[in-house]
Amino acid sequence: MVVSTRAGAERSQNITVVRQAPPMSRTVSAAGLGAVGGMVTEYLFDPELGRSRRARLRDKGVRLTHGVRNGTRTVVRDVRNRGQGVLGAARYRTTGREADDEVLHERVRAELGRHVRHPREVDVRVESGHVTLTGDVLDRESRRAHRAVARIPGVAGVDASWTTHHDARRAPRSREDGGPMEALQDLFRQRWSPAGRSLTGLAAAVVWSLSGRLPRPLGYLVRAGCAVLAARAATNLPLRRLTGIGAGRDAIDVGDSISVAAPAEEVWPVLSDYGLFARWMPDVLDVRRSDDGGRSQWRVSGPAGVPIRFEAVETAREEGRRIAWKTTEGQLVAHSGELSVTPEDAGRSRIQVRLTYNPAFGAVGHAVAKIFGADPGRKFAKDLMRLKSLIETRRAPVGAGAGPRE
Structure with missing residues (x-):
């Protein structure tokens, strides 16, 4: 027994404990979190800009809180209203069967307006709950409208004696405009x-x-x-505007207005001069109009400061009031713009600017650019201030035209 005990003790002394190192992914994650934490700390507690950054972050937090609160109230109110609508529809289906012919007539007219292109071309007659439909409708609308009228509470039967047409132009009282007011799903x-x-x-x-x-x-x-x-x-946002695919020039819509201390007749020459665009929009390097004035060649600062060229055509011009333009088909930069000026009291004027464009990846690219500091809305506001300064002082503001902004 003594020998066995000693042998067991000797074997226990020869056991080596091996500790496994943490996985590489865990180490990388910890290092990444540490780096992010350090950058956040440096950003918020910078000796010079930390206080303003914290204040701006606090203001954004308050704004987000108000937005969430208002959004929650809106959702609750919308759900409550929709619930009441569902209950009202159910009550209409169950208790609405007891209705006279005059009420049924109005119900049929209202339902036809949702399914027929030209409901006024259909004559409705109701007798003891039986509905007779005469007039002219399109082939593709006939069956759908017939089923809809038959489902109306209180309708005992439907006699669709109307004349169907394959082409709306062949109908005696038809018009090409208008359309059925179909209820689309959300x-x-x-x-x-x-x-x-x-x-x-x-x-x-x-x-x-x-x-x-x-x-x-x-x-x-x-x-x-x-x-x-x-x-x-x-x-x-619709998917085409969200991704930029098939959105054309309308993926992002930016607009704003500003009041300037100058009458409209003095504002218009500055506002309508394409050559002055570069003085109040530093991202625009230069704009040259054609001899006839209908087209313009643009050169703007693209990513990494690389110039991008495109051609635009003027779509509207009301002298002294408004100009509008859009890029021609096939251009790398698809956008449209509109500038207008309206007189105000005391010799002042209000300038309204609206731009629609399609950045890379649509609204997603717009949001990513905003996260990393290239906020188009903020740039737009600064451009308007430059325009205001250019008009009121008759000279370019300091720093304008020196190249693209950070």
């Missing part, structure tokens, strides 16, 4: 309702959290779809 509208945005964002988050159980290729596809829906709900 997801297919250009602007979503607050309730639709909230529910879509919530659904995207739930589906994202559950996508980890799916196979990898399918899971990645589902997560990409959730990211697109979340971005759509957060920005409330």
